[in-house]
Amino acid sequence: MTVAEDLIRTLGPDRVLTSDEARAARRHDYWMVSNLRDRQGRGAPMPACVVRPASVADVQATVRACVATGTPLIPFGQGSGVVGGVIAGSEAVLLDLGALNRVRSIDPVNLTASFDAGLNGLAAEEAVAAQGLTTGHWPQSIALSTVGGWIATRASGQFSTAYGNIEDIVYSVEAVLPSGELVVLGRGPRAAAGPDLRHIMLGSEGTLGVITGVTLSLRRKAEAQAVTAFAAQTMQQGFDFQREIVQTGWRPPVMRQYDVRESGRLHADAKDCTVIMVHEGPASLVAAETAAVTALAARMGLEPLPGTIVQHWLGHRNHVPGWDQILERGIVADTVEVSAPWDRIGAVYDAATASVAEIPGCLAASAHSSHVYRSGLNLYFTFAIRPDAEGDMEGAYFESWQRIMAATAAAGGSLSHHHGIGRVRRGWMETELGATGVTLLQTLKSALDPAGVMNPGVLVPDRAEGGAR
Amino acid sequence: MTVAEDLIRTLGPDRVLTSDEARAARRHDYWMVSNLRDRQGRGAPMPACVVRPASVADVQATVRACVATGTPLIPFGQGSGVVGGVIAGSEAVLLDLGALNRVRSIDPVNLTASFDAGLNGLAAEEAVAAQGLTTGHWPQSIALSTVGGWIATRASGQFSTAYGNIEDIVYSVEAVLPSGELVVLGRGPRAAAGPDLRHIMLGSEGTLGVITGVTLSLRRKAEAQAVTAFAAQTMQQGFDFQREIVQTGWRPPVMRQYDVRESGRLHADAKDCTVIMVHEGPASLVAAETAAVTALAARMGLEPLPGTIVQHWLGHRNHVPGWDQILERGIVADTVEVSAPWDRIGAVYDAATASVAEIPGCLAASAHSSHVYRSGLNLYFTFAIRPDAEGDMEGAYFESWQRIMAATAAAGGSLSHHHGIGRVRRGWMETELGATGVTLLQTLKSALDPAGVMNPGVLVPDRAEGGAR
Numbered sequence: 001m002t003v004a005e006d007l008i009r010t011l012g013p014d015r016v017l018t019s020d021e022a023r024a025a026r027r028h029d030y031w032m033v034s035n036l037r038d039r040q041g042r043g044a045p046m047p048a049c050v051v052r053p054a055s056v057a058d059v060q061a062t063v064r065a066c067v068a069t070g071t072p073l074i075p076f077g078q079g080s081g082v083v084g085g086v087i088a089g090s091e092a093v094l095l096d097l098g099a100l101n102r103v104r105s106i107d108p109v110n111l112t113a114s115f116d117a118g119l120n121g122l123a124a125e126e127a128v129a130a131q132g133l134t135t136g137h138w139p140q141s142i143a144l145s146t147v148g149g150w151i152a153t154r155a156s157g158q159f160s161t162a163y164g165n166i167e168d169i170v171y172s173v174e175a176v177l178p179s180g181e182l183v184v185l186g187r188g189p190r191a192a193a194g195p196d197l198r199h200i201m202l203g204s205e206g207t208l209g210v211i212t213g214v215t216l217s218l219r220r221k222a223e224a225q226a227v228t229a230f231a232a233q234t235m236q237q238g239f240d241f242q243r244e245i246v247q248t249g250w251r252p253p254v255m256r257q258y259d260v261r262e263s264g265r266l267h268a269d270a271k272d273c274t275v276i277m278v279h280e281g282p283a284s285l286v287a288a289e290t291a292a293v294t295a296l297a298a299r300m301g302l303e304p305l306p307g308t309i310v311q312h313w314l315g316h317r318n319h320v321p322g323w324d325q326i327l328e329r330g331i332v333a334d335t336v337e338v339s340a341p342w343d344r345i346g347a348v349y350d351a352a353t354a355s356v357a358e359i360p361g362c363l364a365a366s367a368h369s370s371h372v373y374r375s376g377l378n379l380y381f382t383f384a385i386r387p388d389a390e391g392d393m394e395g396a397y398f399e400s401w402q403r404i405m406a407a408t409a410a411a412g413g414s415l416s417h418h419h420g421i422g423r424v425r426r427g428w429m430e431t432e433l434g435a436t437g438v439t440l441l442q443t444l445k446s447a448l449d450p451a452g453v454m455n456p457g458v459l460v461p462d463r464a465e466g467g468a469r
Numbered sequence: 470m471t472v473a474e475d476l477i478r479t480l481g482p483d484r485v486l487t488s489d490e491a492r493a494a495r496r497h498d499y500w501m502v503s504n505l506r507d508r509q510g511r512g513a514p515m516p517a518c519v520v521r522p523a524s525v526a527d528v529q530a531t532v533r534a535c536v537a538t539g540t541p542l543i544p545f546g547q548g549s550g551v552v553g554g555v556i557a558g559s560e561a562v563l564l565d566l567g568a569l570n571r572v573r574s575i576d577p578v579n580l581t582a583s584f585d586a587g588l589n590g591l592a593a594e595e596a597v598a599a600q601g602l603t604t605g606h607w608p609q610s611i612a613l614s615t616v617g618g619w620i621a622t623r624a625s626g627q628f629s630t631a632y633g634n635i636e637d638i639v640y641s642v643e644a645v646l647p648s649g650e651l652v653v654l655g656r657g658p659r660a661a662a663g664p665d666l667r668h669i670m671l672g673s674e675g676t677l678g679v680i681t682g683v684t685l686s687l688r689r690k691a692e693a694q695a696v697t698a699f700a701a702q703t704m705q706q707g708f709d710f711q712r713e714i715v716q717t718g719w720r721p722p723v724m725r726q727y728d729v730r731e732s733g734r735l736h737a738d739a740k741d742c743t744v745i746m747v748h749e750g751p752a753s754l755v756a757a758e759t760a761a762v763t764a765l766a767a768r769m770g771l772e773p774l775p776g777t778i779v780q781h782w783l784g785h786r787n788h789v790p791g792w793d794q795i796l797e798r799g800i801v802a803d804t805v806e807v808s809a810p811w812d813r814i815g816a817v818y819d820a821a822t823a824s825v826a827e828i829p830g831c832l833a834a835s836a837h838s839s840h841v842y843r844s845g846l847n848l849y850f851t852f853a854i855r856p857d858a859e860g861d862m863e864g865a866y867f868e869s870w871q872r873i874m875a876a877t878a879a880a881g882g883s884l885s886h887h888h889g890i891g892r893v894r895r896g897w898m899e900t901e902l903g904a905t906g907v908t909l910l911q912t913l914k915s916a917l918d919p920a921g922v923m924n925p926g927v928l929v930p931d932r933a934e935g936g937a938r
Contacts, residue, residue, distance in 0.1 A: 181905040183903060185902075188882045189845035190847065191884075191901070192672055192890075193885045193889075195677070200909070203663050222718060247580060247689050285757050342579050374658075374687070376657065377658065414660035415662065418659075419661065421661075432656060433654075436651060439648075439650065441666065444913070
């Protein structure tokens with residue numbers, strides 16, 4: 001009996017999809033390379049079957065069946081990941097959590113809301129918005145991703161500088177472990193009760209269990225919102241400005257800085273770098289913050305720009321071109337996000353953009369920053385390369401990645417800010433964690449998933465690849 | 470050859486203390502029960518020896534020697550823990566990190582500072598204060614604890630409501646794993662590179678490795694500070710006031726609410742509950758926040774109190790009576806900190822104080838709150854019992870704990886806000902984490918420390934005690 005037949009018997013035929021259409025639609029996530037390979041006729045195979053659990057018990061049964069048979073199990077939200085975290089194998093069971101999509105509860109007193117993990121992110125936001133609340137978590141993929149996926153990938157939202165990344169917003173996580181047991185991690189507003197086990201699931205990318213439910217800590221919608229925008233003559237001037245803002249104790253939810261190449265996306269006549277901010281909170285706080293950053297900009301020599309630039313960004317911020325539009329023009333492109341301390345971020349920017357620009361056929365190598373911390377910030381690179389021959393496309397793609405990773409590593413930054421590891425960064429995990437850090441991650445993986453069935457090939461380097469004791 | 474002899478040969482005689490004086494001084498931490506047992510002539514035994522490593526390599530050698538011989542290894546900072554996280558066994562090696570006490574570096578651009586784990590907390594703060602910076606972390610024990618201890622126990626500081634708990638302040642953690650390998654966890658201002666492995670050490674209480682170095686993310690000293698104080702007629706009125714403050718988007722670093730019994734500590738003529746706050750940040754933010762909370766207090770019916778109350782607290786906040794002063798009067802006493810959601814915190818307060826008050830000989834059962842979150846807050850209970858007979862002292866002590874834990878558990882709160890688990894709370898770990906959560910913690914422990922030598926008896930329930938598969 002195949003695993004699919006076994007699962008049909010256990011879960012019923014409605015929950016197990018075996019049609020070519022259902023399996024073909026879920027072969028991979030939104031990693032550019034998977035789309036490129038599809039176009040080149042060497043795409044990922046279809047999974048053995050697609051399971052659409054209707055309950056947590058269905059998830060448990062699926063996990064147990066896969067462990068018992070040594071079958072790879074690949075959790076799947078809405079497939080908006082961009083680092084190859086989902087690529088089906090022909091033996092694999094693909095676990096599509098899309099039918100686990102209820103809003104479980106919304107608590108306006110404690111500002112918490114509980115969701116099934118498979119719920120669409122925008123649907124979750126709209127449910128709490130109806131009560132005057134917000135999750136405060138606005139990834140660009142909000143309409144294309146799930147709340148469980150936010151946990152699995154350690155997502156960041158566009159308002160993170162004040163509202164935090166997903167690890168700062170999550171209250172508790174419900175997950176099915178590879179043992180088949182259900183666990184709820186996180187109790188109370190804060191605990192000192194051993195290691196915070198929520199962090200085993202945060203960033204686990206399907207390799208350590210299946211997230212089935214999420215409770216987030218919400219916010220009331222802010223009383224006031226204001227926007228500011230400024231032109232900086234150099235990236236370094238903009239970085240210095242942003243550093244001064246957060247290190248003096250202001251925390252605009254949105255702080256973004258575009259290099260001169262990307263500033264054109266915001267306003268057609270951009271001749272400089274552009275810094276934009278969204279300020280939110282009580283009206284008097286927003287007034288004080290807006291006045292303070294405006295005064296600081298004047299003191300530091302940045303020019304004010306019209307707020308319409310920021311309003312334009314707010315209105316269009318989640319629009320991105322599809323890979324097919326790019327690939328059909330013979331171009332490979334991607335975004336790569338890293339983080340680094342303040343005194344090294346300029347070097348990362350300069351080295352990475354200059355290095356990618358040297359790749360033959362390079363059409364674009366640019367960056368903006370979008371998440372700010374007391375100790376540094378992120379950079380979000382965009383590259384586009386049109387190689388001479390179609391056969392060189394994948395090589396040009398990985399060469400671009402290699403150069404951005406190398407420039408970041410040389411400056412001591414983190415190689416992944418918020419897209420995760422998946423397959424595209426797995427080879428750099430030893431650079432990121434060190435050999436002992438990789439061993440520690442492998443130890444965690446082996447202890448929780450001794451059968452090695454949970455999303456194999458993703459995140460955790462194989463022992464033979466390095467980091468072994 | 471004994472372990473002590475082995476370690477003397479490896480590390481040299483200067484690093485291994487075998488005198489009765491050295492061993493007796495480090496038999497336990499500041500758990501009241503250990504002090505009580507000392508007075509009753511049934512105190513903890515001396516460890517086999519005390520190792521005072523002068524380098525990370527010394528720590529690695531000690532860990533390896535203990536693992537090789539199956540010898541219990543007990544990391545020790547300055548012994549200010551209050552939950553029994555350190556109790557020596559006569560076979561054990563006590564690893565006193567006090568000689569690893571350098572300030573490694575201070576970086577005023579990136580606002581980071583690196584310390585040896587054994588450095589005293591106040592010394593660390595003073596080192597960064599000399600450059601106009603602060604860690605923002607002010608546990609009551611700051612002068613009695615180490616920066617490594619802050620990580621090991623998941624500590625909270627008095628300014629946590631704006632500045633976060635230690636997990637929000639830590640940038641990276643250096644630790645020796647039970648394998649003897651050195652690892653540095655945390656790279657860059659933020660990463661999405663798998664589970665955040667810093668959290669394996671945060672709260673590990675010596676059971677998963679030895680923390681040897683810590684890098685914290687600092688703050689500049691605030692431009693302005695202001696204080697406010699208000700009288701609330703009931704605890705619930707105060708909770709509602711605090712909730713409104715943080716849920717409307719204000720974040721005073723210090724927010725504390727004392728019940729009427731504890732208000733007398735702050736001002737002699739207290740007839741009501743007292744809420745005190747410290748506001749810090751840019752001057753215009755502090756002005757806006759102070760005005761907002763004052764207006765809110767008036768609207769919600771709280772009476773303003775003089776700021777001198779808060780200044781008195783600031784000046785005396787770390788003064789606590791010693792256990793001996795209490796025990797010699799035949800009294801057992803302790804503080805117990807928990808957290809709960811807003812809508813249940815009043816029930817926790819009422820149930821726990823009422824239940825403890827019923828214990829024969831109860832002299833005091835009171836509480837204040839001191840750490841506030843969007844979704845709830847903590848309570849910090851104080852109890853004092855004078856049983857009829859000395860032989861009943863330990864029983865009265867554990868009965869008080871039992872009642873506070875039960876009241877918190879019934880309300881769905883977390884049983885430990887920031888003191889940790891140690892021995893006193895270990896029996897409640899299944900209530901806190903659930904059976905599967907305990908299994909997960911045991912799995913982590915077994916995977917990292919298969920020899921079981923790292924601080925046995927602390928934090929992690931034995932498999933036989935529950936949570937076993």
